[in-house]
Amino acid sequence: MTQATAQHAPSAGASLVIEHLRKEYVRGKAVLKDISLTVEGRSTTAIIGPSGTGKSTLLRCINRLIEPTAGRIMLGGVDLCALRGSDLRAMRRRIGMVFQEFNLVERLTGC
Ligand SMILES: Nc1ncnc2c1ncn2[C@@H]1O[C@H](COP(=O)(O)OP(=O)(O)OP(=O)(O)O)[C@@H](O)[C@H]1O
Ligand SMILES: [Mg+2]
Structure with a gap:
């Protein structure tokens, strides 16, 4: 992590x-469209909705397993979408x- 980010x-x-x-995922076909929300620190939030509406996609965007197409995801003022390399890993x-x-790993024996 760089000094500035730390x-x-x-x-x-x-x-x-x-x-x-x-x-x-496919150009022009949005799974998440113009999503804006705030989750307060030290709180618990449940994201609910029918299958296929994008709950997992939202979580994967937050931890950058996938790249958002547009928008910003800020944690404590840090734009998670802008992080690269060691900063992203940190x-x-x-x-x-x-x-x-x-x-x-599946259990290999019947025990
Ligand atoms: N890697 C991918 N490539 C293309 N389309 C995808 C990909 N992953 C998810 N999708 C599509 O994006 C949409 C949202 O999927 P997502 O898995 O985020 O939904 P979900 O709300 O988590 O569903 P579930 O409740 O079944 O877990 C679905 O139409 C799904 O088919
Ligand atoms: Mg899911």
Whole structure:
């Protein structure tokens, strides 16, 4: 992490602010259209909706597993979409995510 980013690293209680987020997997076909929301620091938020409406896509944008097509995702004033290289890796280490498909090794015996 660079000195500049380390100085501005968000605190544990930083709010997450999403502005005008758009994600297209296929050009011109938006899964997320103009999503804006704020999640206050140290709070719990549930994102609910029918299958295929983009809940996982939103979470994958937040931890930068996928790149948003447009918009901003700010954590404590840091634009997560602008992070690259070691700064991006440092930020990812601070974001926990439990995948929908766990991808854990199956039990190999009947025990
Ligand atoms: N890698 C991908 N490439 C193309 N389309 C995708 C990709 N991942 C998801 N989609 C499409 O984006 C839309 C939103 O999918 P997403 O998985 O974000 O929905 P979800 O709300 O998490 O659904 P579920 O409740 O079933 O988990 C769906 O139409 C899905 O087919
Ligand atoms: Mg999902």
